[in-house]
Amino acid sequence: EGGGDMAAGGAGDREGWCGAAAGGLALLGLAPGAPSCPHGPALLFVKTSQGKEEGRRFYACSACRDRKDCNFFQWEDEKVSETRLAAREEYNRNHQPFFTHRQNVERYKNFVLLPLSKRRFCQECQQLLLPDEWEKHSDHQFLCDISTAQLKSPSRLLYPLENKKTNAQYLFADRSCQFLLDLIIDLGFRRVLSVGTPRLHEIIQSKASQEEDFRVRSLLLDIDFRYSQFYAEDEFCHYNMFNHYFFGGEAARETCRKFLYQHNGERVIMVADPPFGGLVEALASSFKKLMAMWKEAEEGGHNSQEMPTFWIFPYFFESRILEFFPSFSMMDYQVDYDNHALYKHGKTGRRQSPVRIFTNLTPSMIVLPVEEGYRFCAICQRYVSSGNQHCEICNSCTSKDGRQWKHCVLCKKCVKPSWFHCSNCNCCALRNHTCEKTDAGCFVCGKAGHKRSTCPSLSHA
Ligand code: SAH
Ligand code: ZN
Ligand code: ZN
Ligand code: ZN
Ligand code: ZN
Numbered sequence: 001e002g003g004g005d006m007a008a009g010g011a012g013d014r015e016g017w018c019g020a021a022a023g024g025l026a027l028l029g030l031a032p033g034a035p036s037c038p039h040g041p042a043l044l045f046v047k048t049s050q051g052k053e054e055g056r057r058f059y060a061c062s063a064c065r066d067r068k069d070c071n072f073f074q075w076e077d078e079k080v081s082e083t084r085l086a087a088r089e090e091y092n093r094n095h096q097p098f099f100t101h102r103q104n105v106e107r108y109k110n111f112v113l114l115p116l117s118k119r120r121f122c123q124e125c126q127q128l129l130l131p132d133e134w135e136k137h138s139d140h141q142f143l144c145d146i147s148t149a150q151l152k153s154p155s156r157l158l159y160p161l162e163n164k165k166t167n168a169q170y171l172f173a174d175r176s177c178q179f180l181l182d183l184i185i186d187l188g189f190r191r192v193l194s195v196g197t198p199r200l201h202e203i204i205q206s207k208a209s210q211e212e213d214f215r216v217r218s219l220l221l222d223i224d225f226r227y228s229q230f231y232a233e234d235e236f237c238h239y240n241m242f243n244h245y246f247f248g249g250e251a252a253r254e255t256c257r258k259f260l261y262q263h264n265g266e267r268v269i270m271v272a273d274p275p276f277g278g279l280v281e282a283l284a285s286s287f288k289k290l291m292a293m294w295k296e297a298e299e300g301g302h303n304s305q306e307m308p309t310f311w312i313f314p315y316f317f318e319s320r321i322l323e324f325f326p327s328f329s330m331m332d333y334q335v336d337y338d339n340h341a342l343y344k345h346g347k348t349g350r351r352q353s354p355v356r357i358f359t360n361l362t363p364s365m366i367v368l369p370v371e372e373g374y375r376f377c378a379i380c381q382r383y384v385s386s387g388n389q390h391c392e393i394c395n396s397c398t399s400k401d402g403r404q405w406k407h408c409v410l411c412k413k414c415v416k417p418s419w420f421h422c423s424n425c426n427c428c429a430l431r432n433h434t435c436e437k438t439d440a441g442c443f444v445c446g447k448a449g450h451k452r453s454t455c456p457s458l459s460h461a
Helices: 002-009 018-022 082-094 101-113 174-186 198-210 225-229 249-260 280-297 315-324
Strands: 025-029 043-049 052-060 073-075 120-122 127-129 191-195 217-222 236-240 268-272 309-314 355-359 375-377 382-384 406-408 413-415 419-422 427-430
Touching (some): 101 127, 101 225, 174 268, 191 198, 191 249, 191 280, 217 249, 249 280, 280 309, 280 315, 309 315
Antiparallel strands (some): 052 073, 120 127, 309 355, 419 427
16 A cells, blocks of 8 residues: 555655755654554655755655655645555555564574474575475575574674665674673673664673673664564564664563663663664654663662663764764764675775764773774873874864864864865865855855855854
8 A cells, every 4th residue: 555655645755765864855753643654653754945844744664765665655634544544554464574573482492493404594585494394495595504603693694684775784893893792891781772783682692691600681672573583572672763663562662671670780771773874863762762761660760860872873973963962972983894895994904984982971981992093082081093183272182083183273173184274165175175156146145146154144253
């Protein structure tokens, strides 16, 4: 029925919400009474131009930015007939995974009882196979002799979903994953709410099952249901972090709530590594709900405290994240990935990753590895990249990307080393930039001959 909706709504009207980042669409958020697609309640959007809301509002899938993955569309003011509502409900039911989480747990129990020679994993269906299912998958590629080690490391068995627009599964490089775990342990945390961090979850669970004195536990919240084949119901919840939706309903929500309850003072930290195309406001709103869950789970109450959090995201989202979480600060640590061509370290020299850790913990407590060149800045009271020089004028270590930035007296701030001050644009930019168009008219007053930065209708202090 989603297809029918698209036809009715006009396929051309929705570009997929990647357009939102470009300023074409604005997210209005989770509205009460929003219709649902197979991924839970849809989000409300509106088309914008020049920062102003324009045109009809509409609902679209929260999780999928690519229409090919979920084409749910509904105008906000659209009347949906009873018949269509019923059809939609049925569609949503039919688009849930074939096996339930509970069934997958049962299957796993049977799977591990099999001798190695009978343990097969279908690569096409991304599914552990029981012998009576081999027949059905006979013309599929499969792996055999699935070892216990492989079962403990599903992020290596499953192929990463690299669909850029929807899932974008970028797995931590071992060095970054180990760094995060060591940091979490050193900070004294005992429970990790792993939101979209299957690889971190898996090293924690794997250590917990192998080392007797390893006390850390993790709960994975992820939209990738393939993981339900490997984890019990108190280790994994099928969850959508764009609308805070637990596919497993109240029971799953309760699992999460229980996990956040800090028995015997076992401290909890949330670590989230969302897809980067993701809408910051949708993510922030879900994280706030998880933080509220943590707060409620506490008997005594934490008063003004916030659940300790690491939000892993590219540095260029810093101002957006701080808008929603003023208590957060960005760490210089560069998070590396295995399967991301741009963001991983090369075999030889180090390629810079733009991905950082945003946290509400005191920056001075986040100790970064000196072997990798990070050093402590006594004035800023935090660890910074080797190239990040303390600027006397800004009185802070100003580099965001690890390179040494330079101070521009005219802009009154530090800028990227490759930038120069352009007197035309009245700000710093790349040398070969195209100056802000003057012929199109000023963004502020609409008159030709000047641009917004020199608009006479604005009084410049
Ligand atoms: N670096 C992490 C993986 C981050 S990739 C690690 O190595 O553990 C982003 C993760 O978010 C993936 O696991 C993906 O399945 C998950 N994800 C993508 N969209 C999601 C959504 N809407 N809700 C919850 N999880 C989502
Ligand atoms: Zn959907
Ligand atoms: Zn400094
Ligand atoms: Zn400066
Ligand atoms: Zn210019």
